[in-house]
Amino acid sequence: MDISVVVPLYDEVESLPELTSWISRVMDENHFTYEIILVDDGSKDGSWDMIKKLQLNNPYIKGIKFRRNYGKSAALNTGFDATKGDVIITMDADLQDSPDEIPELYRRITEEKYDLISGWKAKRYDPISKTIPTKLFNAATRSMSGIHNLHDFNCGLKAYRSTVVKNIEVYGEMHRYIPVLAKWAGFTKIGEQVVEHRARKYGKTKFGMSRFVNGFLDLLSIFFVGKFGKRPMHFFGTMGVLSFLTGTIIALWLIFEKLYDIEMHLKYSRDVTAQPLFYIALVAIILGSQLFLTGFVAELVARSASERNRYQVEETI
Template identity: 80%
Template sequence: MDISVVVPLYNEVESLPELTAWIARVMDENRFTYEILLVDDGSRDGSWEEICRLNLGNTAVKGVKFRRNYGKSAALNVGFEAAQGDVIITMDADLQDSPDEIPALYKRIAEEKYDLISGWKAKRYDPLSKTIPTKLFNAATRKMSGIDNLHDFNCGLKAYRKAVVKNIEVYGEMHRYIPVLAKWAGFTKIGEQVVEHRARKYGKTKFGMSRFINGFLDLLSIFFVGKFGKRPMHFFGSMGVLSFFIGMILAIWILAEKLIHISNNERYRDATDQPLFYLALVAIVVGFQLFLTGFVAELVSRNSPDRNNYQIEDRV
């Protein structure tokens, strides 16, 4: 099979007939073999009934229904597990992504041998309250991930080589950072393509302002797990040793200063009367705790069933 189109959706009953018909027309015109995987994330508006009806008219339309709403990341993860195509295309169900982009995205993966192509909606129809925070998050993600050639990590329209989606796990709010997950898994040939952003035709957005806070926390999580997931002692231990060392230097300074005053028969206030004493004490205690945290994390990591789970591209 050439292409699997994975579409996560939540309460998008109005757009589904138009979307699936549009995808089918593009596929037939380009003679692609395909499937359309519609993942219903607990809709309550009749979306599942519409999916069942669409399946009767076109067997390439397949559906998965969640019992309740789990979020876009969960829907994508399940769609990736079910996808059978050599190239996987993801798009949103609200008709803001154009299926006419599919042939060009497919070519970038199948012929130019990219691992992942991310869409970039250079011209957007979203309000400033959404576009400005998005630009800030994209800038932070580029800086932390080292993927400098992507302008929009969160664009729903993406194309993947099959091996990519079968070797990453998307959870929480991680759908915003799939290119980062792919890079940490060893898929480094990541490109970008300008795509059309269409105005929403039906319904309303399902994401509130909380997505920015959750997205930032998930970015930190990806950065830490990707860099230190298999060697947590390097992170906590380094910080602990640094803090402990600073505390000891301060303590030695206080002690030396007191000894100098005593040897010169000068009056000297007690060490406990100095704020520096408490800073030194806190630094020593925090350093010790961080070191113990790293030690415990290292024990957990070494006993994890995934401790030696590494991405292997090929065998001979």
């Protein structure tokens, strides 16, 4: 099979007939073999009934229904598991992504041998309250991930080689950072394509301001797990040793200073414990010890994990 189109959706009953018809038309015009996987993330507006209705007239449509709303990441991860195509295309169900982009995305994956192509909606129809925070997050993600050639990590329209989606796990709010997950998994040929951003035709956006806070926390999580997931002692241990040594040096300096004052019979010498710097040193020593112990415990957990020696193997002969 050439292409699997994965569409996560939540309360998008109005857009589904037009979207699936559009996708099928593009596929037929380009003679692709395909499947459309619609993942209903606990919709309450009759989206699932619409999917079943559409499937009666289009055998290429497949549906997956969650019992409740789990989020876009869960929908994508489940959809990825169900795909059978050589190239996986993801797009949102709100008609803001154009299926007409699919042939070029497919070509770049198959002919230019990219692992992942991420869409970039250079011209957007979103309000400034959404575009400004998005630009800030994209800048932070580029800096922390080292993927400097992407302008929009969160664009729903993406194309993947099938091996990419089968070797990453999307959870929490990680759908925003799939290119980062792919890079950590060893898929480094990541490209970008300018795509059309269409104004929303039906309904309203399902994402609130909380997504920006969650997105930032998930970015930190990805960065830490990707870099130190199999060697947590390198992070916590280093921080702990530095903090412990800093506190110890300060405390020793205060003690030697006090001994020197006593030796010189200075009348106005202050007690070690009367100096604020002493308590800073004490906190640093305690914090350093705790960080080191955290790293030690995390290292034990990592070594006993079932996936401690699971690595991405590209090819064997």
